[in-house]
Every structure is written in structure tokens, then in C-alpha cells.
Amino acid sequence: MRVIIVGGGIAGLGAAWRLRAEGHQVVLLEKAAEPGGRCRSVFWQGAWVPTGAFAFLGAETNLADLSRELGLHAPEDLLDLTAAHRWNVLIRRREVADFGAFDMMSAARHPAIPFAEKARLLVALPQLARRMLAADPRDLTSVVALDDVNACEHFRRLSPAFVDYFLEPCMGMFCGYGAEDFSLAWTAWSSAGRLSWAGNHMWSYRERGVGRLTWALGRAFAADPGTDYRTGCTVHEVRHDADGVQVAYSRADEAPEVIRADAVIMAVPGHLVSGLMPDLDAGRRGFFEAIDYAGHHIVYYLLDRPKGDLLDTYVLPAADGFHRTGNMRFTDRGDGTTLAHAQWKDAGCRQHADATDDDLIAITWGDMVEAVPGLAGTRLIDAFVSRQPAAICKRPKGFVTRLKAFRDLGPLPRVAFCGDYLTNSTVGQAHWSGLQAAAEIMARG
DSSP states (O other): OOOEEEEEEEHHHHHHHHHHTTTOOEEEEEESSSBBBSEEEEEEEEEEESSSSSOOOOOOHHHHHHHHHHHHHOOOOGETTTTOOOEEETTTTTTEEEEEOOHHHHOOOHHTOOOOHHHHHHHHHHHHHHHHSSSOOOOOOGGGGGGGHHHHHHHHHHOOHHHIIHHHHHHHHHOOTTTSSBHHHHHHHHHHHHSSSTTTOOEETTTTHHHHHHHHHHHHHOTTTTEEEOSSSSEEEEEEETTTTEEEEEETTTTTEEEESSSEEOOOGGGGGHHOOTTTOOOHHHHHOOOOEOOOOOOEEEEEOTTTTOEEEEEEGGGGGGGEEEEEEEEOOOOEEEEEEEEEEEHHHHTTOOHHHHHHHHHHHHHHHHOOOGTTOOEEEEEEEEOOOEEEOBBBHHHHHHHHHHHHTOTTTTEEEEEEGGGOSSSSHHHHHHHHHHHHHHHHH
16 A cells, blocks of 8 residues: 655654554655654754754653664663653742642642642542543543533632642643643643653653654655655645545645555644645534644753753743743753753744744843843853744643544545644654554555
8 A cells, every 4th residue: 555644743754654564655745854843853052952842751652662663762872851851830930839740749739829729629639530540541532521611710710829830830831822722621631641741751862852763763764665755845735535645745946746645644733634635524624624733932042151040940820921931941061051941832922923033032031031030141152943833732622522523523535634633742642643543544455
């Protein structure tokens, strides 16, 4: 079988790897000059820095398995980042609390949450936990019964401080989300399941960071005679019928081309699917058109100062006016300089969508100095911006319900879909969705 995969992020790469393992021919089309999507790293100022995802979750064993298959999983190649992912939340701009992990035990110890509010949380959480533990950790729609309420709205009734200084800062940090961007269903499922970040170790690679995985996959496909690996491709249209599929695409300075195959896997972000597939029925089209993504820019700085008394991390709550920059990290390089970065929430990405990179660098630095006045007067040796205007799928109230209705429509002939919108936005779950899409195509023959 010959399968076209539209999109070379971790989901599309996972689908291609699975298909090739079973002997099928693959055409892999990626718009960028290199694969990886949000799972990439670039070399800057003597270090490999991520442009999207920062680490892998230990519970997502499919990534460890893939790493072994690529020959990358020797102990000397790996980096344990569990301790590095402990965060400090800046409370009311004057005190810092250890964020801990994103779990209820950390919330119970959180100094910004009054005792009475903690008591209400502890009374309400066991029932929610029981419903979550009964859910399928691979199926977001198994918690559809919790999808009728916004998570911040639900928890604010129990503890406003929990929302302001735990839930919102965490969601802003990991996802770029605002208060209306995630439902109780997704929050419970993603934080309490066996595949969540709660209580699990995080890891990466010493060389290239998380981007080593997708870089190695790209090199493997480029050298594989069974993979027609094409980067720099803009896909314009995908059509399918009972006899096969055809995909129209173009490369810069080249005439448009139409390629045909037995099947296609759509591995692009969900909000792009309907624009590429004019033959979609109304039900599926409605699902894809309702998908929205949160932006999550990262701004890097090389500071002309040692780290000194700066903490490793700061998480900035929207409740205290930080609606744009969500968190900051500082790493001492041992030569009198410090590597710093700040990540933006979606609200800031949208507010400054037309800003230049220089604008974003200046705006972000202003936010950082506002949060930590001790940075004032620091000379910036260098800076750059990684823009992710569509980084992570939002899961507002009603999203899981729409996802279930989409799945209930059943498969399309010769077409499968994969991506973070079908599950969670971690690298491992997005990759797993690609494995599933490949399995679906192979099962249909």
C-alpha cells in the first residue's frame, strides 16, 4: 500500500514510522524545511534550545520505545529533567511559592490557598477522582460527562485562590491557555490519568534536546528508499474516493504537482483540515472548523550577568496582571552570563500578532523586569523569538462532546486523522495518535 502523510510533526512522523515498519510505501509531505513541528530544537549561543516542547513524559513509553528503535536511548544520551520541571509561582508580585507538581497533593500544600478553600477542595475531589480513575487513559471522550462546565468556573466555586495561583498559572505555563480555554473534562483527564505529567518523570536528550528525536526521524526517512520524503511542500488540496486519494501541493519556484496513493493520513493541526479537504461532509467539517489553537511563543535571551539570586523559574499568574508572559526560566552558564527564556500565553500571542520579533523581545523583557525588578539594567547580549501562533489545541467546554460526535461518525474510506486535537497535546500522545492512524489505515487494507 502507498500512503501519503500530510504533515511532518511528531504525529505524522509516528504514522510514517509505523507504516514503514510494516512494509508500506510512504510519501511524507512537510511544509517546513525540516520535520518536527513543535518538537524541535535550534542551536543558539552555544546551546540547543527547544522551539516548542521542552521534555518528554516518562509515562509515555511509546516515545522511549521509539528512541530505542532509533538507537538513541543509551544512558549517556539521556537527560532526566524531573527536578528541572519544578516551578515557583510569583504570588501577588511579592512572594514566591514552590509550585511542586501539578497534582492535588501539591495544591493541598500550596501556601496561597486558604485552609477553608483547601477543605472544600478536599471534600469535592474524591468524587471527581473516582470518575477519572474509571476513565480510559487513551480516550478523552471517556470523560464526556464532565464536559458541561469550564474548569476555572467549576473550581472557582470551591477555591478562587486555587484557580488564580495554581490552575490558571499551570495551564498558562504548559498550554498557553486562558481561563475559558479548557473544560473540567479535559483538565481532570489530562492531570489524573496514568499518562499525565502528574507524578511522572520527565526526560530529554543531552544533545539537541527534544529535537533530537524528530531530527533523527527525518534523517532516517531521508535515507529510506521506501519513503518519498519531501520538505518545503505546501499542500493545497486533498481529495479521496473509493479508488484512492490525490493530493495537490507545490514547492517554491516549482510547478504544482498532484500525487496519488491508496490512502492519506492528515497529520496537520486540526483547524487546518477542513481548508484542505473540500469533500468533507458537514458533520466532520463542523468539528474541524470549531477547533482553535493557543499560541505559545518562546523568547530567549543571553544576559550579561551571572544568575546570582535569581530563582530557576517563575510562573506569572494572570490574576496579578500577567496576561501575556506566563513564565520565565534562568540558567547560569558559568562564564558570567545567564541563559533566560520566557513563554507567552495565547492572550499575548493574539494581542501582538502583528508585532515584529524586535517588538516581542522588547515587550517580553519589559514583562520580565516588571515581575523581577532585579533584572533592571541588565545588558542583553543577544535574543531571539520562537513563534508558535498555533501551538496547542484548546479544549473549552463542549470540545470533548464534539470530539465524541466526530468519532461516532466512523472512519472515512482511505482517510485517517492524527494530531493533538484527538487526545492530549504532549509529544507522546500526539505521537501515539499517529501510530493509531497508521493502524487504522492498515486495518482497512
